[in-house]
Amino acid sequence: MNINHFAYFIEAVRENSITKAAESLFISQSTISKAIKSLEQAYNTELIDRKARKFKLTSAGEIFYNSAVKIVSNYQSETEVLATLLHSHRGKLTLGIPPVTITVIHSLLHQYSQMYPEINLRVMEIGAQTAFSLAQSGAVDIGIIIEPFDNPEFNKVSIMESEAVCVVSPHHHLANYDTISFSQLKNERFLVLDKSCIMGL
Secondary structure (H helix, E strand, C coil): CCHHHHHHHHHHHHHCCHHHHHHHHCCCHHHHHHHHHHHHHHHCCCCECCCCCCCCECHHHHHHHHHHHHHHHHHHHHHHHHHHHHCCCCCEEEEEECHHHHHHHHHHHHHHHHHCCCCEEEEEECCHHHHHHHHHHCCCCEECCECCCCCCCCCCCCCCCCCCCCCCCCCCCCCCCCCCCHHHHCCCCCCCCCHHHECCC
């Protein structure tokens, strides 16, 4: 599953047809169908009512569509922000990125490398605290960290936002809730990031 799958789904909904969406995107119908199926499997829900005579979303599909539009829009805008942020004329750019974050922005880094092949992009997988220290000393040009972070000595640019998602066992007493409040979690035990990955700890 990748960002294209969301884009294919959005186009199918806008065209109200997988066939028309395929024509609009100049790809095969099977590519769009497989992308939608991949999304359904990833989120364990049906997005299209396949019993209907015409193209029709399920109730879950309508919810998913609204979120998909935001995801694709944010991805495109954040790609532009990151490309601007990373643009440099020095020939070399060193980034300090926590391992938990690099998988999220890997595609953005790949796009940057394609856009600016003359720039030698060096990526250091380090914790947020280390990235901060190295940025202070000038050892890295840009440190990518997880919020919260506030320091008047640095310029801060948000490149991505994500929801807080609670992952529990199917047998957990919270497993049947669609949404969970923080007050419900006050007595729960958590798997948390190492202190080196988060600022302020």
